[in-house]
Amino acid sequence: MRIGQGFDVHVFGEGDFVILGGVRVPHGRGLVAHSDGDVVIHALCDAIFGALAMGDIGKHFPPSDPQWRNADSRQFLRHAARLMEEQGYRLGNADVTVIAEAPKVGPHASVMRDNLAADLGCGIDRISIKATTTEKLGFTGRGEGIAAQACVLLERA
Numbered sequence: 001m002r003i004g005q006g007f008d009v010h011v012f013g014e015g016d017f018v019i020l021g022g023v024r025v026p027h028g029r030g031l032v033a034h035s036d037g038d039v040v041i042h043a044l045c046d047a048i049f050g051a052l053a054m055g056d057i058g059k060h061f062p063p064s065d066p067q068w069r070n071a072d073s074r075q076f077l078r079h080a081a082r083l084m085e086e087q088g089y090r091l092g093n094a095d096v097t098v099i100a101e102a103p104k105v106g107p108h109a110s111v112m113r114d115n116l117a118a119d120l121g122c123g124i125d126r127i128s129i130k131a132t133t134t135e136k137l138g139f140t141g142r143g144e145g146i147a148a149q150a151c152v153l154l155e156r157a
């Protein structure tokens with residue numbers, strides 16, 4: 001078994017939606033990023049790369065590479081899933097926490113779980129999505145951005 005954790009932050013900027021776990025969530029601001037700014041998937045990818053001891057998302061998809069500009073982050077997750085399989089592992093479970101005052105994640109968590117499970121080739125019972133505010137404290141509390149953290153356990157396939 002292997003364990004991994006990941007963390008990501010993106011700052012709010014212009015726009016009227018954010019992408020979280022592959023779901024387009026209406027919001028008064030967008031997220032500034034090289035890709036689509038999906039902090040849920042970025043944290044989850046880093047947890048998987050960490051569990052495999054294979055670097056981080058920026059190593060696999062350099063922010064300097066124009067190829068990843070506005071990229072759909074789900075392709076990053078499918079790449080992580082392929083690496084996991086090649087190394088002889090499958091996902092035991094993943095647990096993700098979104099840290100944001102807004103938007104509300106709860107109403108979208110079920111579709112996010114469906115997306116992540118589809119990309120990772122596992123059942124949705126292996127994917128958990130949670131969310132919390134920081135009670136208006138810190139940068140997330142001031143509504144300046146969104147953070148996400150993820151933990152994964154990989155099992156021998």
Ligand SMILES: Nc1ccn([C@@H]2O[C@H](COP(=O)(O)O)[C@@H](O)[C@H]2O)c(=O)n1
Nearest residue numbers: 100101102103104105106131132133134
């Ligand atoms: N962006 C968020 C933040 C929170 N939730 C849900 O609200 C519950 C209460 O949050 P507190 O920070 O006040 O504890 C939390 O447990 C989530 O269910 C959310 O959906 N989206």
Ligand SMILES: C[C@@]1(CO)OP(=O)(O)OP(=O)(O)OC[C@H]1O
Nearest residue numbers: 033034035057058061062063068
């Ligand atoms: C995802 C990548 C892709 O170039 O860029 P960003 O969308 O800016 O996201 P970040 O979380 O900073 O991770 C780095 C990059 O791999």
